[in-house]
Amino acid sequence: MTEAMHVKIAHDIRERVRIGELAVGAPLPSESQLCGQWKSSRGPVRQALATLRAEGVITGGAGKPPVVCSTAVGQSFDTLLSYSAWAGSIGRVPGQRTLELSLRPADEADAANLNIDKGRPVVRVLRLRYLDGEPAMLERGTFVEHVGRLLFDFDCDSGSMWAYLQSRGVRLATASHVIDAVGADPVDATHLGVAQGSPLLRQQRSTRAADGELVEFHDDRYLPDIVSFTLDNNLDVRSTLVRNAKP
């Protein structure tokens, strides 16, 4: 499939911002210049600009020329999903040691997280993740049976489960992330080498396949000095990040 013109234009501008060719505060080429450069009509150029505006990369519009307002050009779906892909994308070395890979009946939490009946088989993965050889995060993954079973043919110490599952035809399409802080429980404390109750940054994630099925739930707990999440936003657009009160 060839990429739509507006996708190509947005990608090109994003890259020029990322490498600094277009600096924060710099005006973008005009719509007519972009049309000329891409031999495109106005429609795709405007769609590309709308996308970049919603991503918070540019500001302006309504008559004002667009201006670069952030170099935080965002991370792709894979980069936000996969620890291995993420570490690679920032030039660091990911690593992992598998502590548990098991088929077991869903407990109440699993059932709620995966929207399945309690007692249905699920596959559980517990891995200690490293960054440049140092412990960074404890990963708890729970998969519905037909997806999780594929992992019994995979060496979970060898790298990205995501890349492997995709190579086996699993098509992940959407994810919901919840970010909060928790105190280390006994399992966290043992494997991450910290005192119980000490602060961890938690990222929980539910991922759906292209057909809408909820296929996995993750609970990743980072040592506090390893990772932060950043977001730029501005007056023009709604942020995709939502602050929630816990129930």
Next chain:
Amino acid sequence: MTEAMHVKIAHDIRERVRIGELAVGAPLPSESQLCGQWKSSRGPVRQALATLRAEGVITGGAGKPPVVCSTAVGQSFDTLLSYSAWAGSIGRVPGQRTLELSLRPADEADAANLNIDKGRPVVRVLRLRYLDGEPAMLERGTFVEHVGRLLFDFDCDSGSMWAYLQSRGVRLATASHVIDAVGADPVDATHLGVAQGSPLLRQQRSTRAADGELVEFHDDRYLPDIVSFTLDNNLDVRSTLVRNAKP
């Protein structure tokens, strides 16, 4: 100023998703239907859809009809910036007790956070924030002098500093947020009523005025059971949230 057509269309669809009139998984009206409904040409309709796609509200495109994929329609700039506006938006009662309001020379951290010289005057606000009457967050705000001085005419116990500063002509335009976990320091411990070292969710934020000047830096620390941040993403768009390794 009248809103551009594509802004109106995006706003209307966002609202219909938010109130559930358009459910997750439901197809959107076709481009022609939207054009008819809004008496609009295709350009603005496509711009509106590109915005909603980049926000993660809808998926599809490239020939496939758009489908609603998330009810997390995001929060506006004000809602993500202002604790008071946020609490109000979710039907909870915000509150605050001011512990410190001072004019003092910038220390090294202030200088770095606000990109000013060390020793320049800054205004510091320390407030304990409540949710429905219970302590929820300790807020440390540091403002450049000409903005911060306005707060000496304001009762910081009375409500939103943002709303007040805006009423005094301060135009906030862009913000950068960093989210991580930290252990409570002695000041946190005293005011939030927790043990030193216990987990807190921290949101740091730098805010710029419309002319690009960095006008304030915030460090908000939430009790862990109060708040989480959520984000939905999908294959079609880059997320505006970025996972970073700490230096």
